[in-house]
Amino acid sequence: MPARSGPVAALLILAYASSAVADEPLHARIDRLIAAGHPNHSKLAAPAADDGEFLRRVTLDLSGTIPSTAEATAFFADTAPDKRVKLIDRLLAAPSYARRMAQAFDVILMERRKDTRVTRAAWETYLRDTFAANRPYDAFARELLSADGSDAKLRPAAKFFLDRDLEPNLITRDLGRVFLGRNMGCAQCHDHPTVNDYKQADYYGIQAFINRTFLFPNAQAPTAVIAEKADGEVNFTSVFDKAKKTSGTGPRMPGLKPLDEPKAEKGKEYAVAPAKDVRPVPAYSRRERLAAAVTSPDNPAFARTAVNRLWALLLGRGIIDPVDQDHADNPPSHPELLDTLARDFVAHNYDVKRLVREIVLSRTYQRSSEVPATLTDVPADRYLVGPLKPLAAEQLAYALSEATGNTSADAKAAPLVATFRGMYGGVAGEPDDGTTQTLSQTLFLKNGPVVRGLTQPKAGNLADRLGKLPPDRIADELFLSVLTRRPTADEKTDVTAALTRTPAAERPVFCGELVWALVTSAEFRFNH
Amino acid sequence: MPNAKYACGSAAHAVSRRGFLAAAGATAALGPAGFAAPGSTAELARNQKRVLVIFLAGGVSQLETWDPKPGTDTGGPFRAIPTSVTGTHICELLPHTAARMHKLAVVRSLNSTTPDHAQGEKIMLTGRRPEAGIEYPHIGAVAAKMLGGEQAEMPGHIHILPGGGGGGRADAAFLGPQFASVPVPDGRPPTNLLRPAGLTADADAAREALRQSLTDRFSRSRRSAASEAYAASFAQAERVFHRADVFDVERESLKTAERYGRHDFGRHLLLARRLLEAGVSYVKVSHSNYDTHHENFDFHIEQLGEFDRPFSALLDDLSDRGMLESTLVVVMSEMGRTPRINDRFGRDHWSNGWSVVMGGAGIKGGAVVGRTNANGSTIADREVGPWHLFHTYLRAVGLDPERNFHPNQRPVPVADPRASAISEILA
Numbered sequence: 034m035p036a037r038s039g040p041v042a043a044l045l046i047l048a049y050a051s052s053a054v055a056d057e058p059l060h061a062r063i064d065r066l067i068a069a070g071h072p073n074h075s076k077l078a079a080p081a082a083d084d085g086e087f088l089r090r091v092t093l094d095l096s097g098t099i100p101s102t103a104e105a106t107a108f109f110a111d112t113a114p115d116k117r118v119k120l121i122d123r124l125l126a127a128p129s130y131a132r133r134m135a136q137a138f139d140v141i142l143m144e145r146r147k148d149t150r151v152t153r154a155a156w157e158t159y160l161r162d163t164f165a166a167n168r169p170y171d172a173f174a175r176e177l178l179s180a181d182g183s184d185a186k187l188r189p190a191a192k193f194f195l196d197r198d199l200e201p202n203l204i205t206r207d208l209g210r211v212f213l214g215r216n217m218g219c220a221q222c223h224d225h226p227t228v229n230d231y232k233q234a235d236y237y238g239i240q241a242f243i244n245r246t247f248l249f250p251n252a253q254a255p256t257a258v259i260a261e262k263a264d265g266e267v268n269f270t271s272v273f274d275k276a277k278k279t280s281g282t283g284p285r286m287p288g289l290k291p292l293d294e295p296k297a298e299k300g301k302e303y304a305v306a307p308a309k310d311v312r313p314v315p316a317y318s319r320r321e322r323l324a325a326a327v328t329s330p331d332n333p334a335f336a337r338t339a340v341n342r343l344w345a346l347l348l349g350r351g352i353i354d355p356v357d358q359d360h361a362d363n364p365p366s367h368p369e370l371l372d373t374l375a376r377d378f379v380a381h382n383y384d385v386k387r388l389v390r391e392i393v394l395s396r397t398y399q400r401s402s403e404v405p406a407t408l409t410d411v412p413a414d415r416y417l418v419g420p421l422k423p424l425a426a427e428q429l430a431y432a433l434s435e436a437t438g439n440t441s442a443d444a445k446a447a448p449l450v451a452t453f454r455g456m457y458g459g460v461a462g463e464p465d466d467g468t469t470q471t472l473s474q475t476l477f478l479k480n481g482p483v484v485r486g487l488t489q490p491k492a493g494n495l496a497d498r499l500g501k502l503p504p505d506r507i508a509d510e511l512f513l514s515v516l517t518r519r520p521t522a523d524e525k526t527d528v529t530a531a532l533t534r535t536p537a538a539e540r541p542v543f544c545g546e547l548v549w550a551l552v553t554s555a556e557f558r559f560n561h
Numbered sequence: 562m563p564n565a566k567y568a569c570g571s572a573a574h575a576v577s578r579r580g581f582l583a584a585a586g587a588t589a590a591l592g593p594a595g596f597a598a599p600g601s602t603a604e605l606a607r608n609q610k611r612v613l614v615i616f617l618a619g620g621v622s623q624l625e626t627w628d629p630k631p632g633t634d635t636g637g638p639f640r641a642i643p644t645s646v647t648g649t650h651i652c653e654l655l656p657h658t659a660a661r662m663h664k665l666a667v668v669r670s671l672n673s674t675t676p677d678h679a680q681g682e683k684i685m686l687t688g689r690r691p692e693a694g695i696e697y698p699h700i701g702a703v704a705a706k707m708l709g710g711e712q713a714e715m716p717g718h719i720h721i722l723p724g725g726g727g728g729g730r731a732d733a734a735f736l737g738p739q740f741a742s743v744p745v746p747d748g749r750p751p752t753n754l755l756r757p758a759g760l761t762a763d764a765d766a767a768r769e770a771l772r773q774s775l776t777d778r779f780s781r782s783r784r785s786a787a788s789e790a791y792a793a794s795f796a797q798a799e800r801v802f803h804r805a806d807v808f809d810v811e812r813e814s815l816k817t818a819e820r821y822g823r824h825d826f827g828r829h830l831l832l833a834r835r836l837l838e839a840g841v842s843y844v845k846v847s848h849s850n851y852d853t854h855h856e857n858f859d860f861h862i863e864q865l866g867e868f869d870r871p872f873s874a875l876l877d878d879l880s881d882r883g884m885l886e887s888t889l890v891v892v893m894s895e896m897g898r899t900p901r902i903n904d905r906f907g908r909d910h911w912s913n914g915w916s917v918v919m920g921g922a923g924i925k926g927g928a929v930v931g932r933t934n935a936n937g938s939t940i941a942d943r944e945v946g947p948w949h950l951f952h953t954y955l956r957a958v959g960l961d962p963e964r965n966f967h968p969n970q971r972p973v974p975v976a977d978p979r980a981s982a983i984s985e986i987l988a
Contacts, residue, residue, distance in 0.1 A: 218695060219971065227971060355969055363970075403782040413785075421785045460731050460738075462696065470794035471738040472716045472801065476753035479798055485757050527774065531767055539764070546764050550771035553795075555788050556779040 059377050060394035066370040067397045071415045077408055079418040082401040084109055085518035086419075086561065087117065091393055093424065093560045094347055095124040097133030098431035102513050121393055125386055128165065134385070135160035136427040137346055142177070142193055142211060145458045150182070150255055151192035159189035170339050170383035171328040174212060178324035182258040183312075194259055199248050205240040212327050213239075214338035214359035215287060223271040230360035234280065235287035237267045242284040242323040249312045263302035263315035284319050286332045292322060330379065334359065340374040340388060341365075347392050349420030350413060366414035402561040422560040426450070426457035429558075436515040436552055437487040438495035452483055478553050488552065489545035496545040504532050507544070515551040610922060610958040611837050611888045612704045614845045615830070615872065617864075619852030620681070622898040622908055624937055625652050625861040627916035628669045633936040635900035637858055646927040654865040657873035663927045664876055664885065665920035666986040670931020670940045673896055673947050676910035678852070681895030686732070688951020689977055695734075698966075700954060701843040702733035702740040703975065707960050709842035714800060715807075716743045716751075717842040721829045723747060723849050735968030739790070742845070748829045750808040754801065769799075807839040808832065820874040827871040834878055837888060851894065854907040879921065889922035889957045893950075900937040914940045917950060919986070923957040928986040948980035956982040 057065075068074040082090065088108050092100045100108070108120065124130060135157055148156070163173050182191035193211075197203045202221055209215045217231045217239075225231035244267045249260035268281045283291035295317050307313035328335050338359065345351040352371045353359045365371045374388070381387050392398055402419035404411055411417055424432060430453035434446055456477050478484055490496040495514050499507050508528040512520040520528065528547060535543045551557060624630055629641040629652040641650035644662035651659050651667075658665075675681050680691065687697040698706075705717025718733070720742040733741035743751050756765055776792050806812060810831045821827035826848050833844045848868060853860040872892070879885040897915025898908035914933045920926060931943035955962040955976060962976035 216969065358969065404784075418783075421783055421788055423787050423791075460696070460734065470791050471741055472743050472751065472794070472798060473741075473753075474738075475794040475798040476751060479795070480753040480755065480757050480760075482757065485760075489759075524775075524778075527771065531771065534767075535764075542759065543764060543767075546760070546768035547771065550768045550775065553772050554775035554779065555791050556775060558791050559783075559785075559788060561779075561783055 058394075059373075059391040062373055063370065063392065063395040064397055066367055066373060067416050069369075070367045071417065074415070074417070077405070077417055079401040079403060079405050079408075081396065081399050082419060086401060087399055088120065089517040090419070090560055091121060091124060093428055093432065094393065095121070095133060095389070096127060096129035097136055097428050098129070098435050100517055101435060102510070105513055105517050117399070118394065121390060125390055131161045131165035134164035136425065138164070140425065141342060143196065145454070145461045146196055147461060148196060149198070150195040150257060151189050155189045156192050164385070167384065167386045170378075170385050171335070172383070174328050174335070175324040178327055179321060181260075181320075191259065195257070198252060199243070199246060199259060201240055201243060204243055205236060208239055208327070209236070209287070210357040212338060213287060213334040214341060214353060214357055215334070216357040217287070223273045228358075228360050228362060230362075233269055233271060234282050237269045238282045238285035238287065238291065241267045241282055242319050242326070244319075245315070246320050250310065258312070259320070260312045261315050261318055261320050262307070262313065263297060263317070284322065284326070286326050287334065289332060292326065294319075333375065336375040336379050336383070337371060339383070340378050341371060343385065343388055344374065344392065347389065347398060348416065349422040354414065419561065424558060424560055426453040428560070429453050429457060432557070433484070433487055433552055436495070436557070437548055438493065438498060438514065439487050439491070449483070484549070484552070488548040490541050496541070496548050499544040499547065500541040504529055507532060507547070511547055511551060515548065516556055609840060609842075609887060610708050611841070611884075612700065612708070612843045612954065612958060613833055613837060613888060613890045614700065614843075615890070615892045616682075616845055616847045617851050617868070617892065617894045618847045619850040619894070620678070620896040620898055620910060621851040621894045622853065622857060622861055623669070623915040624898070624900065624908075625654055625858070625865065627651055627667050627918055628933060628937060630900070630935070630937045635902065635936040635938065637902065639858070649927070649929055654861060655869045657869045661873055661876050664880070665918050665926060666924050666928035666930065667916055667918050668930045668945060668950070668983065668986070669916045669933055670943045670945055671897075671915050671917055671947070671950070672940060672944050673912040673915070676896050676912040678895055681912060685893055685895055685947050688948045690948075695973070696731065698734040698736045698740070699732040699742075700951065701742055701845055702736045703955070704843035704958070705740040706736050707975075708958065711739070713840070713842065715804065715836070715839055715841045716797075716801065718742045719745055719836055719841050719843070720845045720847070721745045721748055721832055722847040723825055723829075735966065735973070745808065745832070747825065748810065748832045750805055751801070754805055754808070769795075804839060807835050810835065821871040822867065824867055826867050830871040830875050834875055837884065838882070853898065854903070854909055855905045857898065857902070857906060857908045876920070885921040887922060889924065889954060890920050891954065892918040914938070919954075919957070923959065923988050925986050925988045930983055930985050945983055946980065948977035949983050952976045952980055952982040953986065956987055
């Protein structure tokens with residue numbers, strides 16, 4: 034029956050193809066969709082990073098530091114074809130993964146603000162526990178957005194609100210930026226002048242969730258908790274509106290319908306009525322509905338923003354970039370990829386570790402950052418080569434300890450991390466981008482006592498070890514320790530020549546200068 | 562990220578592997594000759610605009626300086642004296658400045674809205690009312706970016722302050738850390754500018770050559786704006802290091818030092834002059850402390866006694882060098898002081914009607930703008946805010962305050978779009 038075989042065969046092929054797509058691991062889908070974003074991707078893209086480049090990159094991304102020489106030596110010697118997968122799984126299972134994610138999410142959520150009502154120690158412990166247990170991201174977000182600070186166990190979770198002083202415009206802006214991928218700060222006073230999608234009504238829809246909240250007993254108390262009134266509406270007027278028409282809105286997520294709200298019966302507005310020194314509890318709480326509204330499956334911005342931010346953390350730029358500019362005039366570089374990642378994230382119960390694992394398994398992530406000689410145009414949003422990511426303050430501190438052979442145990446590293454946060458931590462409330470270098474930072478590296486203390490010989494550190502090696506072995510040890518690779522023949526010659534020229538008595542100190550030269554090179558400063 | 566050969570043209574990059582190999586005690590490879598010398602002072606004076614802000618920290622009293630009210634209930638014990646501008650009187654605590662008032666313009670009707678140290682300073686330096694969700698750059702960062710640019714020889718934004726500390730990337734806000742203030746605590750060179758003990762010039766040259774050859778090798782196949790900025794920052798540090806003498810006021814003659822006065826503020830103002838001469842776009846000098854809740858009058862005798870002579874010496878030096886025409890000089894505070902004298906002979910915080918003085922660049926010397934009433938308790942004419950001043954500073958050095966910055970692809974006007982410059986004092 035030839036007349037029927039055509040459609041049947043086609044159906045079979047379709048069924049086969051769609052099951053193949055369904056079975057296709059996420060990392061392979063990532064690579065397929067990235068390749069589809071450039072007419073000549075497979076031909077032009079850089080090859081896979083070599084072992085040293087990959088090991089350094091993935092260790093910095095998943096552990097927040099560089100590999101030890103022992104790890105590097107073992108990895109280079111390993112001939113197993115699946116050694117990269119095994120490495121990834123080992124890094125994801127180590128405690129340093131939770132530490133690294135805690136550092137990254139501290140910056141994403143708090144943007145280097147001063148610790149005021151929640152201490153850094155409590156906050157870091159809370160974040161580490163969250164990522165060590167790999168708690169689903171939606172549950173984590175709900176906890177951050179619903180904690181009111183009164184339960185001691187959950188007080189760290191309330192930091193997002195408490196350490197922003199519950200300032201309504203700041204909270205509104207940052208809820209939009211951090212969780213919804215939208216910086217609607219401009220929409221406070223009028224519809225956004227250049228972004229058509231950002232409406233003043235959307236801004237105030239978010240604000241309506243928190244406009245009844247206040248700090249109890251008062252804003253000055255370091256132990257203040259979040260309290261709420263039973264009444265209060267948001268009203269707004271555009272500064273551009275000559276007629277000064279005032280509008281109002283109930284609580285709603287951008288682009289979605291306002292919530293249905295119960296009408297409070299007169300006299301029954303409060304479960305605990307306001308009185309002197311009493312924290313009121315309204316019968317109906319708008320704030321309590323915020324967490325569910327943000328993380329609801331009906332609000333696609335939530336998962337989309339989460340996966341975009343994780344992608345940006347690992348690939349150096351967002352699929353939507355900047356990560357808080359999700360709107361029609363700034364489309365994603367790879368729309369289908371973004372949808373795929375978001376759907377997968379929701380389907381797998383907001384599993385952060387799974388998403389991170391799939392991204393770092395991809396060839397896209399594992400590409401060399403060396404631009405092939407044949408490539409003349411390298412648009413950053415096409416992922417033809419691996420990105421250069423400046424090390425964050427914490428990565429720099431840990432990597433520097435590791436590279437110079439000084440202890441990087443957490444307790445010992447804490448003061449060093451604090452110093453680097455002070456020097457490299459960016460401006461409070463501004464995204465940390467590390468794209469520029471101040472004179473003070475460079476002088477800190479060049480002549481400052483902290484870096485000198487790490488690089489100069491001290492019992493057991495790298496410079497000390499180098500000083501005791503025969504000169505022809507120094508370059509190998511130096512490059513492996515600091516840059517996770519072996520020196521080229523030229524580099525080896527350079528190092529040996531410089532050592533030979535140095536009087537014997539000055540060699541130990543000069544070994545420290547060699548360490549300095551490597552840790553201040555661009556190769557060390559970037560995750561490449 | 563074009564895949565071009567690394568070619569920013571900086572002489573520093575010329576030192577590659579060959580330079581490293583040749584670095585056998587070869588400071589020459591990195592010596593001062595390797596770095597382009599800036600133009601001569603005269604050339605800078607003609608072409609480059611600069612800004613100097615003298616910040617009288619704590620809040621100077623307008624009544625003991627620019628807007629005296631002798632013989633009234635608020636006036637205090639001091640007389641008003643005539644100045645080089647007919648009809649303009651200032652407080653007798655500033656005799657040397659009085660003789661130079663024809664070079665300065667006074668704004669006597671400033672309402673800065675916030676009688677608070679931290680907020681007041683921020684408002685005065687950013688020219689903006691505080692807004693949630695956005696931090697604005699200080700005038701120093703704006704001047705460094707718009708007058709000096711990315712490729713400036715010296716850091717464009719320097720803050721000389723008594724004691725230690727200071728400096729912060731926060732003052733550049735979205736303009737980025739390369740325009741943040743470089744602190745010069747107590748007039749010493751920037752922290753960590755000089756070689757640490759134990760690092761010889763030869764070893765420094767050798768290690769720097771290795772660092773550079775590694776960075777060059779890396780940059781040949783991997784580049785981004787950030788990696789270039791990183792590489793360039795070492796070249797800038799090297800340039801500043803080779804001009805460390807600029808930070809050394811001891812190189813001035815004894816006579817000059819005497820004219821500025823043998824005290825910290827005198828030294829700091831002299832250093833400011835040296836930095837401006839060396840091409841720094843913006844220098845801020847803080848003079849502490851005018852927060853005179855007690856004994857306002859005694860403290861102002863002391864503080865202004867320290868201010869008056871070096872300030873006058875600085876105006877003379879800038880004039881003599883032909884630099885005053887291109888250098889805007891502003892004397893400001895975070896606020897003024899209450900006309901009412903409290904029961905401890907002090908004056909408290911006051912933002913509603915005080916004075917700021919400026920001169921040089923495009924400012925009309927001798928101008929007086931605005932007026933307070935007879936005893937200074939309220940503004941009687943031409944009220945202005947810090948936002949009007951901010952527009953005025955920019956216009957005075959030939960910048961357009963109506964231009965936009967574009968942080969995160971969003972236009973942000975350089976100055977508050979609801980205000981404009983005080984045109985009466987622009988030449």
